[in-house]
Amino acid sequence: EAQVTQNPRYLITVTGKKLTVTCSQNMNHEYMSWYRQDPGLGLRQIYYSMNVEVTDKGDVPEGYKVSRKEKRNFPLILESPSPNQTSLYFCASSLVLKETQYFGPGTRLLVL
Amino acid sequence: SQQGEEDPQALSIQEGENATMNCSYKTSINNLQWYRQNSGRGLVHLILIRSNEREKHSGRLRVTLDTSKKSSSLLITASRAADTASYFCATLGGSNYKLTFGKGTLLTVNP
Numbered sequence: 001e002a003q004v005t006q007n008p009r010y011l012i013t014v015t016g017k018k019l020t021v022t023c024s025q026n027m028n029h030e031y032m033s034w035y036r037q038d039p040g041l042g043l044r045q046i047y048y049s050m051n052v053e054v055t056d057k058g059d060v061p062e063g064y065k066v067s068r069k070e071k072r073n074f075p076l077i078l079e080s081p082s083p084n085q086t087s088l089y090f091c092a093s094s095l096v097l098k099e100t101q102y103f104g105p106g107t108r109l110l111v112l
Numbered sequence: 113s114q115q116g117e118e119d120p121q122a123l124s125i126q127e128g129e130n131a132t133m134n135c136s137y138k139t140s141i142n143n144l145q146w147y148r149q150n151s152g153r154g155l156v157h158l159i160l161i162r163s164n165e166r167e168k169h170s171g172r173l174r175v176t177l178d179t180s181k182k183s184s185s186l187l188i189t190a191s192r193a194a195d196t197a198s199y200f201c202a203t204l205g206g207s208n209y210k211l212t213f214g215k216g217t218l219l220t221v222n223p
């Protein structure tokens with residue numbers, strides 16, 4: 001089944017404790033991206049990747065890192081999480097940028 | 113920066129009625145996409161309409177695009193309670209190829 005998977009789905013952590021949210025797609029998509037969704041602010045793009053080893057900042061990249069070493073994986077790294085990074089995070093992929101985005105199920109993060 | 117802006121922010125209708133949501137944007141686009149999100153879940157793609165297209169249909173969904181007015185509308189005909197969800201438009205910039213989502217319209221269909 002074609003899908004985008006994210007892990008973990010729910011995470012509670014404390015300020016400053018490094019964490020990684022994994023994202024994997026099995027559709028051989030070139031384009032992948034990360035969004036955060038907050039009430040009243042909609043979806044905002046954090047980082048995106050046009051292909052392996054090609055990443056770029058979105059609208060709200062501060063406090064986040066990404067890497068794209070393999071085509072299927074695009075992990076989101078929070079080196080030192082802070083409470084303002086409490087949010088619902090979505091990974092998405094598409095064949096190429098201009099095409100339909102396929103979203104993962106979301107990761108709900110709470111930083112205390 | 114937000115490009116697409118949906119209108120209205122919330123819409124409540126009865127089952128069987130039609131629902132219309134609008135999306136306005138500010139700069140040139142390559143395409144415009146509509147997505148649906150059930151509460152707290154991932155977004156699901158509905159329709160992608162390219163800048164040289166004016167109308168597309170998919171089942172009970174009809175999307176129009178007016179590039180002169182920089183606006184799009186999503187029509188859901190004969191709505192069902194299961195259509196209750198948030199609906200987002202996303203624009204792919206014509207020059208910067210940046211995909212930007214609006215804040216969404218919350219549709220409630222009452223049985």
